[in-house]
Amino acid sequence: MPVAVPFIDLVAQYQPIKNEISAAVTAVLESQKFILGDGVSEFEEKLASWMGLERGGVVGVSSGTDALLASLMALGVGPGDEVLTTPFSFFATAGVIARLHAKPVFADIDPLSFNLDATKLKDLDAKRFKAVVVVHLFGRLADMSGLRAWADPQGVPIVEDAAQGIGVRDQHGQHCGTQGKVGCFSFFPTKNLGGAGDGGCVVTTDPEFLASLRQIRVHGAVRAYESQIIGGNFRLDAIQAAILQVKLAHLESWGKARLKNARSYDRRLREKGLAEHLQLPELPENEEFVAHQYVVRSDRRDALKAFLTKNQIASAIYYPVPFHLMPCFAGLGHKTGDFPVAELASHEVLALPVFPELGEERLERVVAVISAFYEQGNSRSVND
Ligand SMILES: Cc1ncc(COP(=O)(O)O)c(C=O)c1O
Missing domain, CATH: 3.90.1150.10 (Aspartate Aminotransferase, domain 1)
Incomplete structure (x- = not known):
């Protein structure tokens, strides 16, 4: 019989680390602390330090989709705004724009990298856009210098959809997702760093933006039951954070x-x-x-x-x-x-x-x- 080849084998990934994972999950169960808390902060700090962030940090959220949604909310994207993005990605990239009643405006991609082609933007006035959502598809870095040359002079923030790009670095060793205003990652089980369910995170080098993202993650509240802005329940589960921390080492x-x-x-x-x-x-x-x-x-x-x-x-x-x-x-x-x-x-x-x-x-x-x-x-x- 010829060998069958699966598309991915998460059981093979799990087997050698299952004792570590069981211990991490058991520790959370023993503590009965499931919502945010020390375990989530510890994972966020470890990830921030692995990404070499000197300023800002990481906010664990409920999924890659919510990472994008919370980021656009923190940027104030709303009805009638135009947001530039790629026509070729996973649905969430454009879906979050439309969910905020903003308008996704597409520009074509580069045939080799499959990412937004910055050379096609020269006839588009960057000033029109409230934000750009750029995707690093399949783990290939998008042309960030070309995009920044177009967006930065007009102060248009770049949201990096780095759901598929964790671990990728540019020629200077700078991590994918740390080069725009904010980077959005997914911990969907089949991603490079996958949890045991849904999860994601938002990464930013801007401390003020980090604070608004933390607020948006918990219904816009700074204190319990007192919301200053509109947010949502975008929290990363403590059990997921514990598992992800084990996997981060690998x-x-x-x-x-x-x-x-x-x-x-x-x-x-x-x-x-x-x-x-x-x-x-x-x-x-x-x-x-x-x-x-x-x-x-x-x-x-x-x-x-x-x-x-x-x-x-x-x-x-x-x-x-x-x-x-x-x-x-x-x-x-x-x-x-x-x-x-x-x-x-x-x-x-x-x-x-x-x-x-x-x-x-x-x-x-x-x-x-x-x-x-x-x-x-x-x-x-x-x-x-
Ligand atoms: C490019 C891209 N953006 C966004 C997402 C959404 O992430 P999640 O499935 O964690 O919500 C994914 C993952 O499926 C993705 O591949």
Whole structure:
């Protein structure tokens, strides 16, 4: 029987650390302190210090989506405001803008990094925008210097959706999510740092902004039952913080394993001549890249995916529909052709398994099956 290859294997991640996790969870249960408190603060401090934050800090929140929502609320985004963002990301990126009755305005992406293309912004007046939400998709850093050159002179704050970028650093060692006004991270279980349920955090180097985020996390209150501004229940659970603190100690080694897998795909796919058929992701040399996803492009994407599935290899499509073509954003009045780079990407992208525990044997099999697809056509299983 050929080895089946899952898209991710969280059981394999859990097994070697399960005693540490059990002890951390038991300590919270013994204390019966589930809401904020020392455990959450300790995790926030550890994360801030790991990210090298000298000012500001980390606020643990209930999810990556809530990290974005709370950040936009803290920036005062509201009805009628325009917020610039990408058309190609997970729904939450644009969803939070619309939930505040503001208007998402899209600009097209770069075909290689899949991130906002700063060169396309020169005809857009930055002054129009209340904020920019930039995504570091698949763990690739967006062009922050290009975006800042456009937004900073007009004082437009940049919100970094770094849900997929924890652990990624630029060429100066500066962490993804610490370069704009605020960075938003997700601890969804399949992320680089994943909890046992939902969770997220907001990171900022601005101490005043940090204080408003802390307030917004607890219904806008500075004292119990006295809300000065509108906030929400955006708290990170103490149990999640305890688990995340255990996992934080392993994040560097998991990141290295992801990168090793990405490099191995790159080498093996090229050796087999598959770079002729697939566009392989750039593996930036001057950044510390973590490979949250390893995403290839193929003009026969759907057939390739079906062939992989037939051969028991999982793969995923992030994302099949760009925001401007989603029914929920029909009111924005967009049509096919408005953002052609994002549209083509949505037809061609395919994410291959790249999780830290994948191992060379399964990775080799993924490459062999892709190779068989292009050599033999797509009708037969390699083991038929
Ligand atoms: C780019 C991006 N933004 C936002 C989110 C939302 O995070 P969460 O699922 O923790 O709410 C995710 C995660 O799914 C994401 O990938």
